[in-house]
Amino acid sequence: MPQPIAISTISHINWDDLDTDKFADEEALIADLLASNPLSEGQRRSAVRLGRDLVEKARATGRKKGMMESFLEEFGLSNSEGLALMCLAEALLRVPDAATRDDLIAEKIRSGDWGAHKGQSDSWLVNASTWGLMLTGRVIGAPRALLKGPGKFVQGLIRESGEPVIRAAMMQAMRIMGEQFVLGRDVEAALKRGQRIVSSGQAAHFSFDMLGEGARTQADADRYFEAYSNAIDQVAKSKHPKAPPEQSSGVSVKLSALHPRYEAVNESRVMDELYPRLRTLCDRAAKINMHLCLDAEEADRLVISLKLLERLTAEPSLQGWDGLGLAVQAYQKRSTRVIQDLIKLARTSGMRLMIRLVKGAYWDSEIKHAQVSGYPNFPVFTNKQNTDLSYIANARAMLAGSPSIYPQFATHNAHTYSAIELLAADAGVGEYEFQRLHGMGEALFDAADAGGKVRIYAPVGAHEDLLPYLVRRLLENGANTSFVHAFLDPDVPVEHVVEDPIAKVEAGPRRHPRIPTPPRLYGPERSNSRGLDLSQLSARDAISNAMAEMRARPVIAAGAIVSGEALTASGEDVLSPGDGARIGTCLEASESVIHQALDAATDYQKDWDQLGGAKRASILRAMGDTLEENAPRLIALMAREAGKTLADGVDEVREAVDFCRYYATQAEADFEGPTRLPGPSGETNHLQLHGRGVFACISPWNFPLAIFTGQIAAALAAGNTVVAKPAEQTPLIAF
Numbered sequence: 001m002p003q004p005i006a007i008s009t010i011s012h013i014n015w016d017d018l019d020t021d022k023f024a025d026e027e028a029l030i031a032d033l034l035a036s037n038p039l040s041e042g043q044r045r046s047a048v049r050l051g052r053d054l055v056e057k058a059r060a061t062g063r064k065k066g067m068m069e070s071f072l073e074e075f076g077l078s079n080s081e082g083l084a085l086m087c088l089a090e091a092l093l094r095v096p097d098a099a100t101r102d103d104l105i106a107e108k109i110r111s112g113d114w115g116a117h118k119g120q121s122d123s124w125l126v127n128a129s130t131w132g133l134m135l136t137g138r139v140i141g142a143p144r145a146l147l148k149g150p151g152k153f154v155q156g157l158i159r160e161s162g163e164p165v166i167r168a169a170m171m172q173a174m175r176i177m178g179e180q181f182v183l184g185r186d187v188e189a190a191l192k193r194g195q196r197i198v199s200s201g202q203a204a205h206f207s208f209d210m211l212g213e214g215a216r217t218q219a220d221a222d223r224y225f226e227a228y229s230n231a232i233d234q235v236a237k238s239k240h241p242k243a244p245p246e247q248s249s250g251v252s253v254k255l256s257a258l259h260p261r262y263e264a265v266n267e268s269r270v271m272d273e274l275y276p277r278l279r280t281l282c283d284r285a286a287k288i289n290m291h292l293c294l295d296a297e298e299a300d301r302l303v304i305s306l307k308l309l310e311r312l313t314a315e316p317s318l319q320g321w322d323g324l325g326l327a328v329q330a331y332q333k334r335s336t337r338v339i340q341d342l343i344k345l346a347r348t349s350g351m352r353l354m355i356r357l358v359k360g361a362y363w364d365s366e367i368k369h370a371q372v373s374g375y376p377n378f379p380v381f382t383n384k385q386n387t388d389l390s391y392i393a394n395a396r397a398m399l400a401g402s403p404s405i406y407p408q409f410a411t412h413n414a415h416t417y418s419a420i421e422l423l424a425a426d427a428g429v430g431e432y433e434f435q436r437l438h439g440m441g442e443a444l445f446d447a448a449d450a451g452g453k454v455r456i457y458a459p460v461g462a463h464e465d466l467l468p469y470l471v472r473r474l475l476e477n478g479a480n481t482s483f484v485h486a487f488l489d490p491d492v493p494v495e496h497v498v499e500d501p502i503a504k505v506e507a508g509p510r511r512h513p514r515i516p517t518p519p520r521l522y523g524p525e526r527s528n529s530r531g532l533d534l535s536q537l538s539a540r541d542a543i544s545n546a547m548a549e550m551r552a553r554p555v556i557a558a559g560a561i562v563s564g565e566a567l568t569a570s571g572e573d574v575l576s577p578g579d580g581a582r583i584g585t586c587l588e589a590s591e592s593v594i595h596q597a598l599d600a601a602t603d604y605q606k607d608w609d610q611l612g613g614a615k616r617a618s619i620l621r622a623m624g625d626t627l628e629e630n631a632p633r634l635i636a637l638m639a640r641e642a643g644k645t646l647a648d649g650v651d652e653v654r655e656a657v658d659f660c661r662y663y664a665t666q667a668e669a670d671f672e673g674p675t676r677l678p679g680p681s682g683e684t685n686h687l688q689l690h691g692r693g694v695f696a697c698i699s700p701w702n703f704p705l706a707i708f709t710g711q712i713a714a715a716l717a718a719g720n721t722v723v724a725k726p727a728e729q730t731p732l733i734a735f
């Protein structure tokens with residue numbers, strides 16, 4: 001178990017404490033936020049009025065939409081064509097051989113109704129692409145025999161010239177489309193294009209985001225590190241040395257790009273290996289007092305990112321730099337505390353921090369991840385208006401924390417924008433900025449005539465690295481709760497585009513009624529097995545303690561529990577495959593013990609069968625609950641005996657627990673009492689299922705707990721008794 005390394009802390013903030021709020025009760029939190037009255041009654045009315053004015057003005061100018069917006073409006077992820085395009089964009093440039101590429105194109109293009117999008121967009125590029133796709137679809141879809149007559153000449157020509165032409169054209173089309181979403185393939189190009197945007201008055205500065213995140217290998221991480229280093233050097237060259245960070249362009253860094261194991265569970269590796277790289281980047285940025293923002297990523301990474309930030313603020317070489325920044329996601333339940341703690345950190349460290357408030361870009365995956373992981377609740381709000389309220393409350397706190405922090409508000413939402421302007425005026429704070437994404441929000445900030453206060457977050461890089469970014473934008477803006485979605489749709493009246501989120505929160509419900517919390521994922525049928533959130537120190541400590549206990553008291557497994565023989569430690573040593581240490585003793589069953597076990601199982605089978613499905617179900621449920629209660633010990637044992645990672649261990653215990661609960665439900669449904677069958681009058685027939693006898697269950701070493709338990713639970717549920725044998729490598733877990 002990696003031990004956290006000692007870091008010189010200066011702020012005395014215990015970041016791990018934030019975890020106590022990670023899965024807080026949404027309704028209670030929202031009640032607190034409402035009670036804090038982030039906007040007065042008058043401000044609420046004004047924010048709505050201002051927001052609506054802006055939307056009307058923006059719509060009236062008939063301003064051309066950004067490429068991103070046009071694409072989203074026409075395709076998005078809500079139709080099969082949009083999905084087909086995303087699949088192509090994702091896969092096409094990576095598929096190594098021509099034949100597979102042809103198959104992929106054929107499958108994806110054939111599946112769409114491209115004609116329905118023909119000429120629909122007000123972007124020529126989107127329309128041109130649609131034409132190309134439609135033509136390709138016809139050519140691919142048409143049998144040769146139909147390609148006759150003058151009207152079919154072009155299609156025939158393409159058809160005859162063969163797949164390579166289509167393939168080359170598609171590859172090129174994907175490249176062109178991909179490049180529309182980035183400001184440049186490299187920083188040099190992005191800086192040049194950015195300069196034109198600044199000259200046009202649309203923005204004051206940029207934050208260049210080097211595409212690339214979630215490094216899977218060290219080679220990826222090295223490549224991204226080089227890209228960030230180069231970006232900082234290039235942006236530095238274009239910066240006036242005396243310009244403060246808030247008045248010049250900077251860069252945004254995704255920490256997950258810098259290390260393939262950027263996870264809380266690897267805290268010491270993160271501190272030993274990722275941190276020095278981050279400090280190198282910060283040293284370069286600090287030399288010229290440039291803005292460098294750490295982007296916010298998944299909720300599980302929040303605490304570790306704060307620890308990294310704090311360590312940077314204590315770095316002697318960085319003293320005097322006031323360009324260090326962090327993004328905070330308002331959709332996280334912990335955001336209010338994070339903002340308070342960051343203000344405290346800025347004050348105690350003496351380093352002014354630039355804080356970018358965002359709503360959060362990973363909402364869908366946070367919801368899924370929490371459900372799949374069996375967390376006790378979600379780390380994020382489930383109602384959009386709750387996030388809006390949290391954003392406004394955090395904005396107010398940030399303005400109050402200025403100038404210790406420099407507030408940066410990233411949003412494309414006219415209401416949010418208006419609320420912030422009102423709050424800033426009320427607080428008498430003039431030093432803050434807005435941020436928008438490249439290709440989005442131009443119309444809003446033009447209508448507000450706020451280009452001079454805007455920093456554009458601009459992705460830079462190659463098409464190959466674009467996809468995660470693009471999919472986040474599509475998910476975010478494809479949602480019908482999204483401001484951009486409503487704003488773009490001329491059929492949505494302005495009163496619906498801009499509403500008072502606080503009024504919506506007040507009207508309730510205070511959490512989304514159709515998003516079950518993770519424990520209730522399976523509804524009334526069974527409760528979801530409980531996960532352990534390894535990003536939390538308390539969960540990791542529980543496993544560490546179980547390991548320590550195991551070291552102090554090795555496990556003894558007896559070959560057949562049923563024998564009733566006293567357990568002694570005179571069996572064979574069981575050694576850990578990781579370090580060869582002895583973790584326990586296994587007493588193998590003798591032949592006579594095996595016979596005893598078989599006899600006992602045979603004798604008892606009738607009684608067990610007669611217990612009925614419902615009674616067996618309650619025993620199985622109790623078995624699941626007991627496994628769940630012992631999760632830390634089982635995970636520790638699986639790590640020691642089977643060499644499992646902790647995360648795999650968590651999943652395995654959960655699967656075992658779920659098997660018990662799942663088969664309990666089956667036992668109740670199928671094995672409780674006879675069912676009457678339909679039949680001719682005068683005759684009654686009943687069907688009743690019974691166990692068949694004694695089952696032998698043998699576990700595989702690679703799923704020593706889950707599959708072992710699953711086999712046993714299924715056989716028991718159906719009224720059988722079981723004689724079980726573990727894999728030779730994992731007797732202690734089976735025991």
Ligand code: FAD
Pocket residue numbers: 294295296297327329331358359360361362363380381382383384385386387410411412413416435436437456457476479481482483484512
């Ligand atoms: P709105 O339409 O008002 O809000 C949409 C947002 O509401 C969603 O993105 C989601 O956060 C939230 N939401 C939607 N449905 C629900 C629901 N059912 N329950 C709860 N909340 C919901 N995001 C990051 O995560 N990390 C970053 O570092 C980051 N940097 C950014 C930098 C800039 C300059 C910008 C403009 C955005 C950045 N984002 C980042 C993305 C940002 O989170 C989204 O663009 C933002 O959430 C959209 O908010 P909005 O006010 O423009 O739109």
